Amino acid sequence: MRANRFVNLDDARTAAKRVLPHVVFDYIDGAADDEHTMRANREAFSDYALVPRMARGSVHPDVSTDLAGCDLSLPVLLAPCGLVRAMHPAGGPGVARAAKNQGTVSVLSTVAGNAVEEVCAAAPGSVWFQLYAAGGRDEAENLVSRAQAAGAQALVVTVDTPVLGNRERDRRHGVTPPLRLSGRNALHLGAQVLARPAWTARAIKDGVKIARARRSGGRPATTRAGAVAMGASPFSWEDVSWLRSRWQRPLLVKGVLSSDDALRAVDAGADGVIVSNHGGRQLDRTPGTLGVLPEIVAAVRQQDPSAAVLVDGGIRRGSDVVIAIALGARAVLVGRPFLYALSAAGQAGVEQVLSILHDEMVRTMALLGAASLSDLDPSWVRRQPAR
Numbered sequence: 001m002r003a004n005r006f007v008n009l010d011d012a013r014t015a016a017k018r019v020l021p022h023v024v025f026d027y028i029d030g031a032a033d034d035e036h037t038m039r040a041n042r043e044a045f046s047d048y049a050l051v052p053r054m055a056r057g058s059v060h061p062d063v064s065t066d067l068a069g070c071d072l073s074l075p076v077l078l079a080p081c082g083l084v085r086a087m088h089p090a091g092g093p094g095v096a097r098a099a100k101n102q103g104t105v106s107v108l109s110t111v112a113g114n115a116v117e118e119v120c121a122a123a124p125g126s127v128w129f130q131l132y133a134a135g136g137r138d139e140a141e142n143l144v145s146r147a148q149a150a151g152a153q154a155l156v157v158t159v160d161t162p163v164l165g166n167r168e169r170d171r172r173h174g175v176t177p178p179l180r181l182s183g184r185n186a187l188h189l190g191a192q193v194l195a196r197p198a199w200t201a202r203a204i205k206d207g208v209k210i211a212r213a214r215r216s217g218g219r220p221a222t223t224r225a226g227a228v229a230m231g232a233s234p235f236s237w238e239d240v241s242w243l244r245s246r247w248q249r250p251l252l253v254k255g256v257l258s259s260d261d262a263l264r265a266v267d268a269g270a271d272g273v274i275v276s277n278h279g280g281r282q283l284d285r286t287p288g289t290l291g292v293l294p295e296i297v298a299a300v301r302q303q304d305p306s307a308a309v310l311v312d313g314g315i316r317r318g319s320d321v322v323i324a325i326a327l328g329a330r331a332v333l334v335g336r337p338f339l340y341a342l343s344a345a346g347q348a349g350v351e352q353v354l355s356i357l358h359d360e361m362v363r364t365m366a367l368l369g370a371a372s373l374s375d376l377d378p379s380w381v382r383r384q385p386a387r
Contacts, residue, residue: 003345003352009316009337012353015344019199021192023173024086028339030169031280037288038280041314044288048323048381053369061365062372063358064103067308067331068154068250068271070125073103074358075373076321078350079312079335080130080156080254085113087343089202093122095342098350100126102358107156107333110143120150130156130254132233137242144246155247156274159265160255162234165282199343237268244269252310255282257292259299262309266300272308272330273300279313279335289313290324294378297328318360322368326376 006012017025031038065075078099085091092106092114099106100123108119110132120127129147133140147155244251253265254274262273275293277286289311297309311324312333324332334353341349370376 003341003348006341006345006349006352006356008356009340009353012337012340012344012349015349016340019196019344020087021196021199023170023175023192024199024343026169026173027083027167027175028087028336028343030167031284032165032167032282033284035280035284037277037284037286038314040286040288041277041280041290042288042316043314044290045314045317045320045323047291047384048327049384050319050323050364050368051380051382052367056369059366059369059371061362061370063361063365065331065373067105067310068128068252070105070153071103072105072331074321074354074361075325075329075331076315076354076357077104077128077310077331077333078106078338078354079333080107080109080112080158081335081339082109082111083113084109084339084342087339088346090342090346092119094347095338095350096120096123096127098338098347098354099123102351102354104354105153108152116143116147116152117150120147120152124151125153127152128154128156130158131243132158132161133235134233137239140239140243141246144243148247148249152249154250154252154271155243156252156254157235157240157243157270158233158254158278159235159240159261160257160276160278160282161232163232165278165284167281237264240265240268240270252308256296257286257289259295262296262300263303266304266307270307272310274333275309275311275313275329276333277313290327293324293327293329301328318357318362319364321357321361322364322370322376323381325373326378326380328378 063074065072078095084095092108092112096106096119105126105128107128107130108116109130116129129152131143250271252272252274253270254276256262256265256273256275257277265273275289275296277289293311300307300309308330310331311329315332315334321332338350338353341353
């Protein structure tokens with residue numbers, strides 16, 4: 001599907017479902033256990049109504065911001081996601097280029113499937129690096145050194161993965177963690193893979209490309225340190241402090257759902273926190289992220305007004321971004337929407353998702369009467385009665 005046919009982010013999901021084998025689509029689309037938390041993320045936005053201010057004349061909203069030393073054209077980052085290369089051969093470099101072209105940042109996951117050096121070279125100044133280190137501090141130090149040398153602008157330490165969540169959709173496909181997908185080892189899934197010939201052909205072609213690179217002595221696209229294999233990564237707050245001492249640029253902690261943990265992160269030296277429940281993919285029945293955002297913002301501002309609070313989970317509209325900013329987030333991250341778009345339309349699809357969110361934000365703020373992100377505060381939203 002051509003990217004310009006996406007009218008909204010749900011169109012990207014529909015397109016991805018047509019293109020991807022069921023196992024790959026469900027890897028993106030699914031969550032842990034009964035998927036309560038994934039639904040709670042989305043439903044939390046329905047708890048808030050926007051409160052416009054009328055007769056303010058013509059308003060031309062400015063949705064740009066700065067964050068961790070990066071100037072952003074919109075406050076929407078591309079979240080770290082595993083197996084990005086399995087969605088489309090454009091992989092991490094294509095996602096990073098899409099972010100750069102739209103004036104924002106891509107956060108590369110350790111398990112995206114592309115080396116951090118390759119991705120940073122594709123989009124200089126627009127890549128952050130998200131750290132998993134199943135091998136402990138030795139592996140972490142190696143990855144951090146590589147990311148810093150490659151030019152990653154910030155380090156994101158994910159703390160909500162001491163063990164892997166129970167992702168039943170994957171298990172029903174006969175795939176158990178750590179999940180590995182490639183053009184070669186996906187063939188055992190048989191009919192559902194062959195029923196998606198376009199994805200199968202490009203996955204096989206990409207696998208041949210990787211094999212040739214290895215034979216020619218080039219850096220493998222996936223190495224032990226950057227392999228498409230998700231494993232548990234049990235960080236402690238002492239580890240976060242240790243990482244802070246080894247990383248010279250902004251550092252954020254991802255996976256925070258309480259004010260206590262947010263303050264621990266700041267005390268450990270974090271420049272910011274990302275309010276996240278891993279898209280519902282780890283512990284089910286945790287609260288929707290928007291519901292806990294205000295209390296975390298209040299606690300962090302009191303402790304360190306310079307620390308940034310970001311949020312992810314359930315964002316599907318520019319109006320969702322506006323609500324999150326009004327409740328105190330400096331920026332948001334989106335994951336599933338850009339993976340759907342990447343699967344269906346490559347780098348152009350990712351750019352279209354960001355363009356849609358930008359345009360929806362501008363339109364929403366113009367209708368609200370808000371001229372800039374700095375205008376937004378809780379007075380622009382209202383909590384609706386429980387349904």
